[in-house]
Amino acid sequence: MNANSGMGFDGSTATLARQAEGDLERSCRRDAIVTAPAEDGIERIEARFSGNVFSPHRHDTYALGLTIAGVQTFSYRGAARFSTPGRLIILSPDELHDGGAGGEDGLVYRMLYISPDRISAALENMSRFRSLPFVQAPVVDDPGLCSSLTEALGELDTEMGELKCDDLTAEIAGHLLRLGDAGAQGTGGPLARKALLRCRDYLAESVETNIGSETLEALCGLDRFSLSRQFRAAFGTSPHRFLVQRRLQRAKALIASGETLAEAALSAGFADQSHMTRHFRKTYGMTPGRFQALTTARPR
Structure with a gap:
């Protein structure tokens, strides 16, 4: 494994706990984020941090993680939460949270961010599926989900490939459905899925365009309020936030590849760097400059 790979995993939480001490020692050397x-x-x-790192923010994805070393602490749904080595974190889309290390020794964790539409597609033909699963407990011990996350997060220096991604998406979607309540936040009727997919695809392909509600209404045949409700049920966020997230996703990739912050902002469809910075912090809990510094710092 190369330096960017961090550590290896197997399906055992006991093994994760045994490996934690060495990783915790390495985590104190330098804060960093390593991306696959x-x-x-x-x-x-993989993230290695000390102290409080992330201010309150929201993702438009499911955030599923393994705590490797140290104590992972965060606020979620009005309460302080803690995860220790070998435990799993499940954050649903668009839920406000922060994050940091719960002790002076630092923190190591790995996270998988998976889009709600992948989960929705994987559950499409399951009779229990009505809307996206919502898991009440953000910190869990679950051997099935642990095994799937361990497989997904074991090697960060290579692509998983389409087949493995699809297999793991199906597994993880099933675990989320089992652990959560897919009907608790339903829309009260069937979703216009084909229309919603057209809308989602158009937004994803139009990050540099100033899009209005009338455009989306004409595209999908739903009024703007029905569209907003159904879009959130299908994809975990509103059409506007989905568009902003796609812009941020592009900006983050450009920053990690070496683009300046100003160039990344304009290339991703933001009016200027300050506009990008405001949204970046709301979504990722840090400024683009901090992200830029972390992605260039590699653990040794």
């Missing part, structure tokens, strides 16, 4: 190669609808990272 980008794949459709899936992002994987």
